[in-house]
Amino acid sequence: MATEEHAAEGLQIHPMDQFVVKPLFGDGPIEFYTFTNVTLWMGIAVLAVLALMVLSTSRRAIVPSRSQSVAEVFYGFIHKMVDDVAGHEGLKFFPYVMTLFMFVFLSNMLGLIPMSFSTTSHIAVTAVLAAMVFLTVTLVGLYRKGFGFLGMFWVSSAPMILRPVLALIEVISYFVRPLSHSIRLGGNLMAGHAVIKVFAGFAGVMGVASVVPIAAITAIYGLELLVAAVQAYVFTILTCVYLRDAVGDAHH
Amino acid sequence: MSTEAVAEGATSLCVNEHGGAVGMPQLCGEWMPNQIFWLLVTLVVIYVVLAKIALPRIGAILADRKGTITNDLAAAEELKQQAVAAEKAYQDALASARTEAAKIVAAAKAEIQKDLDAATAKADVEISAKTAESEKSIAAIRDGAAAAVAEVARDVAGEIVAALGGGADAKxxxxxxxxxLKG
Incomplete structure (x- = not known):
């Protein structure tokens, strides 16, 4: 899967090379603390958060500037989402959800800059994000509701004979959540970026006809912008849906 | 991407000797501690920035704006009430001014009538006095005229007698x- 080789023409496409983690300085082994391109692009995401959410609101204007309006839109959007989906109790987790959304959204967008490194296309990253949500929901649910939290698996509206079966299905689906939650995000990002790279490889060897793959890249780039935004939205709203199990009165 | 410097020896299972990816880089276990560590650092930084600075600030801005809008609407409502009250006061003042004016006109009319009546009465008195005086004068003149007639008649009669050749004495x-004259 790594390379598609057309040995006769010497066409070398390496769509996965863009995902390689490299040290920023030297090329020694990568320890957990090594400054890598992961560090660089996560740092840029932090700077983007600072610029968008802190710098733009520093004037605290009643009549907002454009950048302050953007910050307010993000705030209002996620605040309303948490309030509507997770319930009023879920607003305690608003900063947490906002952190997830801002990181995923900005990383997705930064990943679309040519030559950049998409941190959210890595399963290791999205799996940690999803595991954090899973652990938060499970621990908060058990803490707040105690044994009652497990009642979520026991579908009391179903006939008694079906309940054990449904409970098994519910438990399985509960534990599959972090997997689907993380792979949905990472897979979408990785696939789109790899496809763009494959088309770019075609464009490199097709001479004048390369306008075709370049047009395709342009179209896919537009689609990837949509994917970047939509996947950030989906990741966040699923987080809110899961949080409702922990803090709201869960009705399935 | 594959034009990076040649990696020294086979230090990694995830990249080949040209620095290219071997298999899926997403599944490369030896990078994961690095990614996870930096992810956690990043999330903590973003969380602190958002929770301590950005979100309270934006929340305060939105609350301020809501308050300002509410206050402005209330102020507008109050001004509207004031305008209505002012118009009512204006209408009231106009109405009372009209009544007052009508009263003043009536009073002036009464005053004038009184003056007129007094002047008329005075004039009547004067006129009747003058009339009495005139009648007296007229009576005196008439008496005078009767005496004069007798005298003229005597003189004329004397002259006529003299002219006819008679010698009539005066007596x-x-x-x-x-x-x-008596006859």
């Missing part, structure tokens, strides 16, 4: 004229 003429 006889006098008596005759007086007799005629």
């Amino acid at each position: 006889a003429v006098q008596a005759a004229v007086t007799a005629r």
